Amino acid sequence: MNLHALRLFYVIASTGSVTRASELLNISQPAITAQIKKFEKELSLSLLMPQGRGITLTDAGVKVATLAKRLFAVEQQIEQFALDYGQGSFGHIRMAATYLPAHFLIPAWLAKFKQQYEHVEMTITTTNSSGALNQLLNMDVDMAIYGGLPEEYPDTIQTEELFQDELWFVVAPGHRYANQHVSLNEMMREPFVMREEGSSTRERLFALCRTYNAPAPKIALQFNGLHEAITAVIAGYGANFVSSLVVREYVARGDLSRVYVEGVDLRNIIAICTRKNEPLSTAAINLIELIRNN
Template structure:
């Protein structure tokens, strides 16, 4: 079916006259009449009947008008979707995050973005560092928000946002609370850590290898940050963790730092994407918003 001719029929039916359709379409009245006659011949239906000095729809024309109205309404929806998608106002963002940014950064970033982009949907998965990179490389996510030691992976583009310190923390009444000790001393304490594959756990073990000390005993293991912190605050064990996670607890006296001599490590917070891949407009907008927020010191703990 000739959609251009269908459009002329539709505008003529809406206007109720050849003259009205010609004005809307900005073509001559003879051109409208010619196109309608050709269209009627093409589809084998008479669509209009003369009515005094005007025209009226036949039964077939009335039925076709209903279909045309639905079709062109759908066309308008499609155009609005394309316009919104290319401008970053709608669509979906598939995002994977490690536990640190998922718990302490993403909620504020996503809320800020949604206030200006209500039609954009988020599909967010939280996992450890290894799982985040696998999801990105396997096309299960378009963006990975990473917090960890900064282990680079082939095929992944990094944009570092900022760094935060890694702290050793203990219960407030621990013998090493607020003390300055050596790495060899702190690793003799029982540790509460995340599961294998978490960047802080692997960084701690790497630290022990570099300084030629035995790795700590992992007395308790949790898959989440909050459970790990709660266990230490309850009075047992030592944790090696991002300052973003525990700063508030330390400042209000619920946890205590241990200052380990000659050890000053920093966590990298980064946005990762697949190398040389063009992002969808919503994803690009989201990353730009994150960078602008970090640059302005907003949406940070």
């Protein structure tokens, strides 16, 4: 079906005049009339008929005009959607994140993002660093946000460091090491309350002890959740080695206290990973820009 001819017919039907349609479309009346006759022949339908000095719609013409109105309304919706999608107002962002950013950074970022881009859909998967990388490589997600040690990535992955986060030793305020400077060996005499095996921060604590030939930490209590581990330390038992992002507010309120271990200055890298040479949607670009600014 000739959509151009259908559009000509629809303008005639909407204005009720070939002359007015000619003026609006900047097409001569004889050209419009010829195309409408050809269109009627294509459809095997009579769409227009003379009425006095003008024209009117046949019964078939009324029905076709109604259907054309729906069609061109959908066309306008598609054009508007394409415009909005290009500006990032619509779309679907798929993201993988490691525990630290997923729980302590991303919720605030996404809250700000959704205030600006309400109709953008979001899917966030919380996993470990290798899981986030695999999802990115397998094209299951558009980006990955991780917190931990910088890793070696394939050439197809692009990494942008956002900032570095300190790792702190913390104890309850009444602990004898609270706000004190101690050696690593002294710190390792304390029982630790940590997350389960496989936790990146736990692995870094063990690696730190190996590096400085210090005794391995004694994990006296183990929880699957970081909140539970911190709560146990606040209650007065043991020590924790944890991201400052997690405990900064606890320390500021006086619920926890830092222990300054001599010679130890470890940091996490908070970074965004994307696939190289693959364009992101405008919505994803807008989210990354918001993260950079926050």
